[in-house]
Amino acid sequence: MHACTESAELGLYTRPVYHLSREDSTNPLILVCDHASRYIPEALDNLGLDDTAAGEHIAWDIGALQLAEQLAEKLGATLLSANYSRLLIDLNRPRHAPDSIPAQSEIYQIPGNRELDEATREYRRQTLFKPFHARLQTLIDERLAKGQAVRVVGIHSFTPVYYGQPRTLEIGVLFVHAKAYAQRLLNGLDEHSLQVAGNQPYKIDPLGDMTVPVHGDARGLDSVLVEVRNDLLRSPQAVSLWAGYLAPLL
Numbered sequence: 295m296h297a298c299t300e301s302a303e304l305g306l307y308t309r310p311v312y313h314l315s316r317e318d319s320t321n322p323l324i325l326v327c328d329h330a331s332r333y334i335p336e337a338l339d340n341l342g343l344d345d346t347a348a349g350e351h352i353a354w355d356i357g358a359l360q361l362a363e364q365l366a367e368k369l370g371a372t373l374l375s376a377n378y379s380r381l382l383i384d385l386n387r388p389r390h391a392p393d394s395i396p397a398q399s400e401i402y403q404i405p406g407n408r409e410l411d412e413a414t415r416e417y418r419r420q421t422l423f424k425p426f427h428a429r430l431q432t433l434i435d436e437r438l439a440k441g442q443a444v445r446v447v448g449i450h451s452f453t454p455v456y457y458g459q460p461r462t463l464e465i466g467v468l469f470v471h472a473k474a475y476a477q478r479l480l481n482g483l484d485e486h487s488l489q490v491a492g493n494q495p496y497k498i499d500p501l502g503d504m505t506v507p508v509h510g511d512a513r514g515l516d517s518v519l520v521e522v523r524n525d526l527l528r529s530p531q532a533v534s535l536w537a538g539y540l541a542p543l544l
């Protein structure tokens with residue numbers, strides 16, 4: 295096992311952990327984009343990945359931030375987005391989940407996450423994970439204390455080819471408790487003749503996810519994740535189309 299390789303003295307994580315926009319919005323919707331960024335501090339050398347792999351879906355959700363920003367703009371809604379790559383620590387996994395700091399993601403090995411000692415893992419949890427979730431929790435607390443309605447929606451994207459298999463699905467709505475809210479979204483998306491499905495391409499693991507089970511379901515709030523196939527989010531015009539489908543439904 296290697297020694298602790300990250301610490302405050304190294305100044306690795308100097309950029310803000312998250313970006314919060316329209317904090318004082320009165321729209322019940324809180325948009326969360328936890329896989330928004332591919333940013334890995336330069337000193338970590340892309341965690342040993344080559345440039346192509348470090349720009350792939352394993353590092354971030356391609357196009358998700360642009361979609362979340364357009365939705366936030368259209369609806370005047372609050373958006374909390376992450377400023378670091380999910381490969382450093384995945385904000386949508388509980389802090390002690392095996393894939394919180396992945397040594398492998400889909401078909402890619404992540405050399406820089408192999409054999410990390412516990413002190414380094416804890417440092418990432420304290421520095422990157424904790425502030426993001428604390429901010430989201432406080433945001434929700436404040437609104438509930440004022441008697442405001444809250445809905446928590448994660449905006450994600452997924453790769454068109456997964457373990458070599460092409461995916462035809464275009465958009466998925468992932469949920470556990472919020473069945474009626476999710477169904478309303480699914481019905482609305484269906485009207486545009488899209489390849490749409492509930493709880494695909496992934497299912498939410500109540501013990502292995504964060505946004506929906508922790509910030510939504512556990513607090514009795516309507517909460518879903520929206521997953522759009524990332525090849526459909528490669529231009530501003532394409533993103534606008536999806537924002538147009540989703541905005542009236544959220």
Ligand SMILES: [Zn+2]
Nearest residue numbers: 329355450451
């Ligand atoms: Zn994601």
